[in-house]
Amino acid sequence: MQKVNTPLxxxxxxxxxxxxxxxxxxxxxxxSIWSLSVIRVPEINDSGLVIVGSIIRSxxxxxxxxxxxxxxxxxxxxxxxxxxxxxxxxxxxxxxAIPMAFLSARNITGRFxxxxxxxxxxxxxxxPVFILGLMFIRxxxxxxxxxxxxISVASIGMMTKLYVESIEDIDKGVLEALDAxxxxxxxxIRYGIIPQLSANFISNSIxxxxxxxxxxxxxxxxxxGGIGFTLISAxxxxxxxxxxxxxxxxxxVVLFIEYxxxxxxxxxxxxx
Amino acid sequence: xxxxxxxxxxxxxxxxQDSRQFYLSNGKExxxxxxxxxxxxxxxxxxxxxxxxxxxxxxxRMFLRIENFFNVLLRMAEPRWSYxxxxxxxxxxxxxxxxxxxxxGALLALPVAFLSANNITKNKAVLSSTRFSLSLVRTLxxxxxxxxxxxxxxxxxFAGTVxxxxxxxxxxxxxxxxxxxxxxxxxxxxxxxxxxxxxRAFLTAIVPxxxxxxxxxSLYSFEINIRYxxxxxxxxxGGIGLLFDDRMAWRRYDDVAxxxxxxxxxxxxxxxLSRYLRRRLT
Numbered sequence: 001m002q003k004v005n006t007p008l009x010x011x012x013x014x015x016x017x018x019x020x021x022x023x024x025x026x027x028x029x030x031x032s033i034w035s036l037s038v039i040r041v042p043e044i045n046d047s048g049l050v051i052v053g054s055i056i057r058s059x060x061x062x063x064x065x066x067x068x069x070x071x072x073x074x075x076x077x078x079x080x081x082x083x084x085x086x087x088x089x090x091x092x093x094x095x096x097a098i099p100m101a102f103l104s105a106r107n108i109t110g111r112f113x114x115x116x117x118x119x120x121x122x123x124x125x126x127x128p129v130f131i132l133g134l135m136f137i138r139x140x141x142x143x144x145x146x147x148x149x150x151i152s153v154a155s156i157g158m159m160t161k162l163y164v165e166s167i168e169d170i171d172k173g174v175l176e177a178l179d180a181x182x183x184x185x186x187x188x189i190r191y192g193i194i195p196q197l198s199a200n201f202i203s204n205s206i207x208x209x210x211x212x213x214x215x216x217x218x219x220x221x222x223x224x225g226g227i228g229f230t231l232i233s234a235x236x237x238x239x240x241x242x243x244x245x246x247x248x249x250x251x252x253v254v255l256f257i258e259y260x261x262x263x264x265x266x267x268x269x270x271x272x
Numbered sequence: 273x274x275x276x277x278x279x280x281x282x283x284x285x286x287x288x289q290d291s292r293q294f295y296l297s298n299g300k301e302x303x304x305x306x307x308x309x310x311x312x313x314x315x316x317x318x319x320x321x322x323x324x325x326x327x328x329x330x331x332x333r334m335f336l337r338i339e340n341f342f343n344v345l346l347r348m349a350e351p352r353w354s355y356x357x358x359x360x361x362x363x364x365x366x367x368x369x370x371x372x373x374x375x376x377g378a379l380l381a382l383p384v385a386f387l388s389a390n391n392i393t394k395n396k397a398v399l400s401s402t403r404f405s406l407s408l409v410r411t412l413x414x415x416x417x418x419x420x421x422x423x424x425x426x427x428x429x430f431a432g433t434v435x436x437x438x439x440x441x442x443x444x445x446x447x448x449x450x451x452x453x454x455x456x457x458x459x460x461x462x463x464x465x466x467x468x469x470x471x472r473a474f475l476t477a478i479v480p481x482x483x484x485x486x487x488x489x490s491l492y493s494f495e496i497n498i499r500y501x502x503x504x505x506x507x508x509x510g511g512i513g514l515l516f517d518d519r520m521a522w523r524r525y526d527d528v529a530x531x532x533x534x535x536x537x538x539x540x541x542x543x544x545l546s547r548y549l550r551r552r553l554t
Contacts, residue, residue, distance in 0.1 A: 144327035
């Protein structure tokens with residue numbers, strides 16, 4: 001007969017994990033002390049407090065002329081440009097990531113080529129967005145075009161990574177079944193591969209678009225278009241009402257896009 | 273005309289009229305649901321056209337002048353290694369900044385995540401107000417926080433650390449409350465039924481369930497924060513971004529290459545370490 005353990009006996013049999021726990025604790029504590037030793041907490045002086053006050057006040061009273069008009073320097077137009085940069089950047093990035101993903105998927109090209117693909121993607125991912133932005137400005141000149149190229153190259157990394165995961169999960173049985181029915185290569189791609197990948201690809205692209213809108217808001221700092229230039233120059237000139245108008249623009253648009261992106265992705269995941 | 277177009281779209285998307293109707297063996301007629309794909313593709317094309325127009329995308333110009341891009345890359349192919357000594361200090365600042373920022377953000381996220389999980393907090397008003405404030409916090413990019421904070425606290429690493437803490441807090445709280453909503457509450461209820469206090473039941477039944485994912489999410493944010501911390505210097509928030517700004521402005525691409533390689537090594541090390549630890553955790 002099987003012996004029934006009392007709770008106390010069960011507790012005694014629980015795996016002892018004090019070693020990894022203490023190790024993790026000591027590491028975190030050690031790194032915190034090491035990091036804290038360098039960071040000096042500044043004294044918040046009066047000018048800092050004045051800035052905090054004026055930021056809060058200007059949020060209630062942004063530059064309404066900018067926020068509610070439609071000209072090249074108005075906030076709605078600049079957010080439109082920002083979203084356009086993010087949209088086209090995501091579009092190009094999504095297309096460029098497809099060949100990279102098929103190259104990097106181990107079940108398609110084998111171990112050697114997939115390694116090359118992964119190394120290439122990792123190298124692209126290492127470039128900070130601003131560096132890419134400045135490099136593309138030398139090609140396209142300053143402006144939103146440089147932003148589109150930057151966003152598209154910057155998106156390749158993450159999108160390839162996510163695509164590869166879904167490609168490596170492909171069910172090959174479907175392709176064999178299509179073979180048995182005498183399907184041509186084109187039909188195999190249309191009915192065997194695209195349906196297996198499309199939901200994932202679309203969902204990833206929408207998610208990346210959401211991230212790219214946020215990225216596109218800061219690209220203006222290096223002259224690659226979007227609202228970032230207005231925002232940063234207003235801030236560094238202490239024109240808080242103008243900065244607040246730009247921040248409101250970003251907040252409203254990003255909230256809006258996040259809401260729809262989440263809803264659409266949920267719908268795709270649950271199978272429409 | 274419209275019918276012709278419709279037929280053409282159907283053909284192009286492999287759904288001719290006869291292929292959309294099937295008869296089962298019991299004589300029942302089955303229709304394939306009409307696909308929205310052509311409509312969606314059309315909408316995407318229209319939006320692309322607008323976006324293309326406003327961003328002045330010009331692919332011919334792109335191909336004619338792309339050699340400028342590769343010229344910069346070529347100059348980066350010969351890094352000036354002596355720059356390493358100069359860059360080491362700011363690189364360490366960057367690591368410390370993102371570590372401390374992630375730690376503070378992660379600690380703050382834990383209680384807030386409990387407040388915004390709909391299976392723990394039953395009060396609708398609390399739930400929706402915390403969730404809304406969290407999504408407000410998440411709307412602004414780290415760089416904007418860093419730009420504001422470096423005006424408030426003065427330029428330097430401290431502003432960057434606080435900016436990263438705020439950002440981490442925002443994303444981690446969301447990841448965490450979504451995780452808490454999936455946990456099994458029956459153990460918690462069972463332990464409470466044995467007479468344990470609420471806090472005791474919480475510690476024994478809920479904490480062990482979320483701890484692995486909490487640690488894993490925290491490691492993941494540390495991983496992505498290094499990348500963000502590397503550009504915060506552009507708005508004066510300390511770290512390696514200052515050097516990126518300076519070297520790019522002087523077009524010293526050989527020095528930029530050293531910075532990128534250092535960043536690559538750091539990011540790669542932390543990512544591999546974190547991936548290893550996260551796999552052990554789950």
